[in-house]
Amino acid sequence: MTECVECGADVTLHDDLEVGEIVDCTTCGAELEVVDTEPPVLERAPELEEDWGE
Amino acid sequence: MNVSMTDTDTADVSFEDARELLVDLVSIPSPSGEEAAAAERLADFFEAHDREVWIDDVGNVRAPADDAVLLTSHIDTVPGEIPVRVETEDGEEVLWGRGSVDATGPLAAMAAAAVRTGVSFVGVVGEETNSRGARHLVKDREAPEAVVNGEPSGVTGITLGYRGFLAGTYVATSESGHTSRPDPNAIQHAMRWWTTVEDAFETDDYEPVFEQVTTKPVDVDGGTSDDGLSVETTMDVQLRIPPSLDAESVRETAEAHLEMGTVSWDEPIPPVMESPRTEIARAFRVAIRAEDEEPRLLRKTGTSDMNLYAGAWDCPMVTYGPGDSDLDHAPDERLSLSAFDRSVAILERVATTLRGEDE
Numbered sequence: 437m438t439e440c441v442e443c444g445a446d447v448t449l450h451d452d453l454e455v456g457e458i459v460d461c462t463t464c465g466a467e468l469e470v471v472d473t474e475p476p477v478l479e480r481a482p483e484l485e486e487d488w489g490e
Numbered sequence: 491m492n493v494s495m496t497d498t499d500t501a502d503v504s505f506e507d508a509r510e511l512l513v514d515l516v517s518i519p520s521p522s523g524e525e526a527a528a529a530e531r532l533a534d535f536f537e538a539h540d541r542e543v544w545i546d547d548v549g550n551v552r553a554p555a556d557d558a559v560l561l562t563s564h565i566d567t568v569p570g571e572i573p574v575r576v577e578t579e580d581g582e583e584v585l586w587g588r589g590s591v592d593a594t595g596p597l598a599a600m601a602a603a604a605v606r607t608g609v610s611f612v613g614v615v616g617e618e619t620n621s622r623g624a625r626h627l628v629k630d631r632e633a634p635e636a637v638v639n640g641e642p643s644g645v646t647g648i649t650l651g652y653r654g655f656l657a658g659t660y661v662a663t664s665e666s667g668h669t670s671r672p673d674p675n676a677i678q679h680a681m682r683w684w685t686t687v688e689d690a691f692e693t694d695d696y697e698p699v700f701e702q703v704t705t706k707p708v709d710v711d712g713g714t715s716d717d718g719l720s721v722e723t724t725m726d727v728q729l730r731i732p733p734s735l736d737a738e739s740v741r742e743t744a745e746a747h748l749e750m751g752t753v754s755w756d757e758p759i760p761p762v763m764e765s766p767r768t769e770i771a772r773a774f775r776v777a778i779r780a781e782d783e784e785p786r787l788l789r790k791t792g793t794s795d796m797n798l799y800a801g802a803w804d805c806p807m808v809t810y811g812p813g814d815s816d817l818d819h820a821p822d823e824r825l826s827l828s829a830f831d832r833s834v835a836i837l838e839r840v841a842t843t844l845r846g847e848d849e
Contacts, residue, residue, distance in 0.1 A: 489790060
């Protein structure tokens with residue numbers, strides 16, 4: 437269990453959590469990225485940006 | 491095909507060797523259709539590192555190995571000569587040359603990473619025109635477990651989506667007559683049709699471009715025929731297709747406004763939008779953070795060979811490569827060599843992860 441960085445609500449995490457995984461805050465819906473697992477650290481996942489060309 | 495490999499199937503490639511490959515490939519002109527010399531240099535690189543390699547029927551450089559991930563980018567560039575040189579800008583070495591960004595930088599980075607990690611590699615031809623290399627590849631090869639397509643996303647960018655592409659040619663003919671007559675001629679029919687198509691796909695200003703159909707006439711020719719009996723018009727058009735639509739519905743909308751003339755459509759390229767939650771996207775985020783950078787997720791308004799791979803292969807994929815895509819096709823196309831080095835390190839880390847080895 438750790439806190440959502442957006443709304444502060446508890447976020448339940450599964451046991452085999454991996455760095456880089458994206459999880460959802462079930463309270464505010466924010467997409468959060470696991471940046472560490474020992475102990476679990478969450479950051480807001482990068483948002484999709486628009487770019488030109490190929 | 492999933493070839494099991496051991497550590498002996500990997501080979502060391504120094505950053506100097508990788509940079510040498512990059513500079514050599516940028517120095518060899520390789521506009522679409524004239525990729526043979528660059529393909530030979532690329533194949534020599536794999537051969538020199540004891541990797542199986544051949545050039546296939548259409549000119550692609552094929553170096554199969556562990557299919558946990560296929561690294562693939564394009565060999566061809568758009569035309570245009572930019573003198574190849576390394577300059578120092580703001581304390582950084584920068585390589586100038588056609589293709590340095592689109593996409594020889596990603597191509598050379600992937601070749602180095604593929605040799606270092608023992609994963610599959612293909613350099614394809616014809617991406618800048620009709621994607622003949624990628625079209626051949628998807629017919630001639632089974633799906634790998636994952637794909638990294640090479641295009642400039644920047645060292646920290648992971649491209650997940652591209653719009654699709656629909657190109658067509660409008661042709662109309664009308665009888666010639668005095669220009670004082672009120673009846674519209676073929677040129678006016680073409681202009682009217684295209685205006686209605688543009689209006690049909692017009693959206694609100696706040697709509698992201700990626701989610702719009704955008705319309706672009708790219709060539710137009712019209713006038714009185716040689717025999718003086720008719721007025722003819724030919725217009726080449728392109729439409730970009732967002733993932734919310736398919737090519738058929740876009741084509742139907744465009745043709746619904748056709749009163750005179752005909753349109754012949756090329757084979758469409760479908761849009762693609764990959765999830766950021768796949769193992770390959772995760773591996774990239776981890777690898778980019780390991781370089782002390784913040785990963786970015788991108789969706790691009792253009793179209794790439796990833797669209798074709800996504801249409802043919804049921805496996806996760808992203809597009810990645812060093813370089814600023816604002817410099818695609820530009821007269822000042824250039825690539826930071828330190829960015830190139832970092833992209834090699836990131837690709838190596840991703841490939842290692844996907845092979846199931848330590849990150």
